[in-house]
Amino acid sequence: MSLRIVVTVKYVPDATGDRHFADDLTVDRDDVDGLLSELDEYAVEQALQISENSDDDVEITVLTVGPEDAKDALRKALSMGADKAIHVEDDDLHGTDAIGTSLVLAKAVEKAGYDLVVSGMASTDGTMGVVPALLAERLGVPQVTLLSEVSVEGGTVRGRRDGDSATEQLEASLPAVVSVTDQSGEARYPSFKGIMAAKKKPVESWDLSDLEIDEDEVGLENAWTAVDSAAERPARTAGTIVKDEGEGGKQLAAFLAERKFV
């Protein structure tokens, strides 16, 4: 038996950098340093663990849709231990929204061939947390999402979802789309050996025509949503900061009373 896992990873602007919008109100991906979304490292990690715990022949492909620099994200995932990578890159993809991205990912996943898709819980730039559900809807396979624990055995995927009001144990047959949270376990650091090996691993590049997607199905002009304005949030007016000289708690209580919280 073999198990084909596709891990979807996004290349995002560094959250600790100066993130901002470009003139066309898309996320500026040129002026800000990018990296593999930290939340997708957890997806790569769980795919590796599924592979390590499996008696099957497991092949892990990492897939990204993004600009040229997004290759960095693929390299990082390969150096963690994934086997090969696919980069979907096309100028017409600029400004594609979540619905459009899910279309591209679905076509690419189908072309690659898969038994299991593993995604992160959310991208750290868009933070929507909807692409895995959209992918499952498009592929017509079960979604087993937001898992803090995941395992695959005999064609069945199981996992634990810590929801708002309850913890649920979930179960579905493969093929399926899984997403994992940052509670699923620390992601490994690439080893020196891993980094060297990654240089030799295959990275395929696909464009829209490879996926038989029309240019009018994606991109900013054809997005299902439109951003009309983006304004920097005014800096918060400087507050009062006092050093505790023994009365700090009382001073704070007085402030809260003044603001009618007490």
Add this chain to the structure above:
Amino acid sequence: MAEVLVYVDHVDGAVRKPTLELLTLARRVGEPVAVALGAGAGDTAAALAEHGAVKVLTHEAAEYADYLVVPKVDALQAAVEAVSPAAVLVPSSAEGKEIAARLALRLGSGIITDAIDLEAGDEGPVATQSVFAAAFTTRSRVSKGTPVITVKPNSAAVEAAPAAGAAEALSVTFSAAATGTKVTARTPRESTGRPELTEAAIVVSGGRGVNGAENFAIIEALADSLGAAVGASRAAVDAGWYPHTNQVGQTGKSVSPQLYIASGISGAIQHRAGMQTSKTIVAINKDAEAPIFELVDYGIVGDLFDVVPQLTEEVKTRKG
């Protein structure tokens, strides 16, 4: 006036506060028609009517609890087909966003998540969002299909606006995909007796500075004196001092209370992402250079083990 569908978040018929807030926003865009699913759905009608629902579509079936997400998408889709609404509004929880996204895809519509405000516009509802850890505020629209928009808790006031709101049975045929992901066990979260983190007017949070699970009693005591919910930074959660369900931040809950009190929290960007839209922010930290102080309305540079208990006592005294 056009109708607007509002997805109801309820626990056995008890409507949760974010849904009532959603009705306030829905009334700006059209006439709210609520959709309540699962056990107790019929019991939601009175509360929904009181807050402006002109109609409450209900459907009870075991599938909603036994399978993940898809049965709810099937039902909302049936409601959209029955009502032809001008928009669909869903509370922004992890599940709410997944339901909304799949619905939007089926309708050929766009989706906006985590709106913090909503207004009527010439080209449909205009959503305000707070992005890049609240560094920017955007205004967006859905440009194709029936707008599907999820709205964060605490984005609007709950307002009484009595309307007819009679319950009406919704007819739902489940899709083949509905039973794809089985819920094989469910353990409800135990209630702490404190307000829900995302719904609370006041949140009191502790971070690495709290330095131990047992010390969270100090944070809880302050929270209880103020009637607040308790939050924690990821550092405190990762250390095992407080449950993940209480984590505030990018990968935890996003909160927007009237008052946020951070103790022993440095204010990393991922933490700020979940609390920066709070109305009043207070911090207690022994490091005057901690980035959290850039956000505060009032900050105390000091040891939380001195300041917090003194604050709690003083609040109790003032409250008598």
